[in-house]
Amino acid sequence: MTTVGVPAGWPATEEEARAVQDELRARVVLDEPGPPPGTGHVTGVDVAYDDDRDLVAAAAVVLDAATLEVVAEATAIGRISFPYVPGLLAFREIPTVRAALDALPCPPGLVVCDGYGLAHPRRFGLASHLGVLMDLPTIGVAKNPFTFTYDDPGPVRGSSAPLLAGTEEVGRALRTRDGVKPVFVSVGHRVSLDNALAHTLDLAPRYRLPETTRRADALCRRALQEASIRQAPTS
């Protein structure tokens, strides 16, 4: 497990953060299909917070895309680098997530983020931001529609419908389980929307959420617990 502070030059205000997004947005690559679904490595990343102790725990869990077995995992502990502001989530999560990815013993392959990529007020959500900074193929799978609207997909697993910002399609609502609320998939960096959907469906054969985010979520919570206990031991 590695420890990280707030990076030098990290945005301190919302205005600075938005300016960073407006500049980095130009580097997003949308014309690559990305790794073929079902092959290679797929890595889930997620973060847990302890606002009282100013702690962030991030986890990266690498799965074999064909079997969904865990191949490798890593965690990182950091300081909270930005408050939660809708549209600026990346500034809160990226430093620690990046450290966890750097600590992996193997290449992550496709990275699956808990949140959005293109589906973002300035079309530069967490998945796109992480992808550009680390030059990795990324997608975003979110649990909520954020500010977007969507037509309800058919009731059967695999059905999808456009996720809309006005009339612009910024992602898809994808049903991963029969009759269960869909997840919201958007492209991050260097992956097509069709492949993003195929990956997400492959990664969720049984539960609503992809195994990548389920594994990463469980691991970062464990890491946060251990870090909190270490900082405030019980006597």
Added chain:
DNA sequence: GCGACAG
């Protein structure tokens, strides 16, 4: 101005 708003 008011309300909504990924995690």
Added chain:
DNA sequence: ATCTTGTCGC
């Protein structure tokens, strides 16, 4: 995100 027990259902 996080605070949190039991409970309804396959």
